[in-house]
Amino acid sequence: MSNNQATIEDLIDEMYDVLDKGWKMPLSSGKVLVDSEEIRAILDDIRDVFPQEISQAKTIVAEHGQIINEANREAENIVHAAEERGKALVAQQEVVRQAQQKANEILAQAQAQFKEMRKASSDYVDDLMRRTDESLSESLTELRKTRQNIKASQRNSQI
Numbered sequence: 022m023s024n025n026q027a028t029i030e031d032l033i034d035e036m037y038d039v040l041d042k043g044w045k046m047p048l049s050s051g052k053v054l055v056d057s058e059e060i061r062a063i064l065d066d067i068r069d070v071f072p073q074e075i076s077q078a079k080t081i082v083a084e085h086g087q088i089i090n091e092a093n094r095e096a097e098n099i100v101h102a103a104e105e106r107g108k109a110l111v112a113q114q115e116v117v118r119q120a121q122q123k124a125n126e127i128l129a130q131a132q133a134q135f136k137e138m139r140k141a142s143s144d145y146v147d148d149l150m151r152r153t154d155e156s157l158s159e160s161l162t163e164l165r166k167t168r169q170n171i172k173a174s175q176r177n178s179q180i
Contacts, residue, residue: 029074029160032067036060036167052177060171067164071157078153085146092138099131 027035039060043053103124 027066027070029067029070029157029164032063032070033160033163033167036063039063040167040170046177049177052174054178055171055174057171057175060167064164064168067160074153074157078150081146081149081153085142088142088146089139092135092142095138096131096135099134100128103127103131 039055040053043055046052046054106120106124106127109120
C-alpha cells in the first residue's frame with residue numbers, strides 16, 4: 022500500500038488479502054506461500070504508521086490538559102466576578118448580606134461546574150486513551166500473530 026495515510030487496520034487487512042491470495046500448499050494443513058517482500062513492505066508501512074498514532078494519542082493528552090486549564094480559568098473568572106460583584110454591593114448591611122450569599126452561591130456553582138467539566142474531560146480522555154490502547158493492542162496482537170504465521174510458513178517451506 023505504501024500510503025502514509027493508511028491506518029494500521031488497513032495495513033493488516035491488506036496483509037490478510039495477501040495471505041488470502043497466496044498459493045495454498047496441498048496436504049499442508051492450510052499452509053500458504055506468500056511473497057515475503059510484499060509482507061515485509063506491509064510490515065514496514067505498519068511500523069511507519071505507529072508513530073503517527075502515538076502522536077495522535079499525545080495530542081489527545083495535551084488537549085485534556087488544555088480543557089482542564091480552561092476550566093480552571095473559567096472557574097477563576099467566575100469567582101473573581103463574584104468577588105467584584107460582592108464588593109460593589111457593600112453600601113448597606115442587608116445588601117452586603119445578600120451579596121455575600123449570592124457570591125457564595127456563584128462560587129459553589131462555579132466549583133460544581135468546574136468539577137463537572139474536569140470529570141467530563143477526564144472521562145473523555147480516559148475513554149479515548151482506552152480505545153486507542155485497545156486498538157493498538159489489537160493491532161499489535163494481530164501483527165504478532167501474522168509474523169508468527171509468516172515465520173511458521175517460512176520454516177515449513179524450508180522443510
